[in-house]
Amino acid sequence: MAAASTATCDFTAVQGELAVVTDxxxxxxxSGINTTQKFTNAQSNSVTVTSSDxxxxATVTPGLAGTDAGCATVRYSVDVHNSSGADETLSLSALTEGSGTGYGDITKVLGSVLGTTCGVTGSGKxxxxxxxxxxxxxxNIAPGGxxxxxxxGQFCSALDQNSCISQTVSVSATMNGDEGVNDPVTVTVNTLTAKECFTAAP
Incomplete structure (x- = not known):
């Protein structure tokens, strides 16, 4: 070191928390001329270091272990078609889901039927x-109309092996021909199976 100059250094040491250490x-x-010539007036200094808490x-991470059951709300469409001959106007008086789902009268918001436009004038329910x-x-439904x-409708069920739930619905229509209650109508009822599957994302 040159005369009157300064040198600095630093070091790192591990110190426990809530401790007081004097360094x-x-x-x-x-001598820079004669390296064997050591100074006898060694200098010391100290500093007290206090560590805090x-x-x-902590980290909490949720994960999916599995889904045991699920619910789905499905919007179903219903089409009643008059496939009669040219002179047979049909009268539709009721729509009922009767496959055991519990929906029942689909013209009313009740139970698992959460909304409907069937049998409704104006806005839906x-x-x-x-x-x-x-x-x-x-x-009244005209021929070809x-x-x-x-x-x-909402349904809930245990999940299958593919993490899916499904439900089959069939809607029955109460109808008469143009001769009134004494003119029965042969109605073909079709079914629909709704299937909903569940996935999880982090």
Missing amino acids: ILTVAGH APST GTLSTSTGAGALPQ DYTCQFA
Whole structure:
């Protein structure tokens, strides 16, 4: 070191929390001309370091262990088509889901039926209140004509091996021919199976 110059250094040491440690540093040197000539007036200084409580942190991570059951709200469409001959106007008076789902009368918001436009004048009911009603019942359907509506049904079930739930629905229509109650109508009832599958994302 040149005369009157300064040199600095630093070091790192591990110190426990909530501790007080006094560090004492002693400096000695030798002649730059004769390295065997050591100074006898070594200098010392000290500093006291107080450590504080280290921050306490933790991490909680949720994970999917499995889904045992699930629910789905499905919006079903219903189409009643008059496939009769040219002179047979049909009268539709009721729409009922009767496959054991518990929906029952799909013109009413009740139980698992959360919304409907079936048998409704004006705006739909329940969750389908922003849709237009299909018209009140009874409703006359001309030959080749249709009465279409929608209803929202909720079902819950245990998941299958593919993490899916499913439900089969069939809607029955109460109808008469143009001769009234003494003019029965042969109605073909179709079924639909709704299937919903579940996935999880982190």
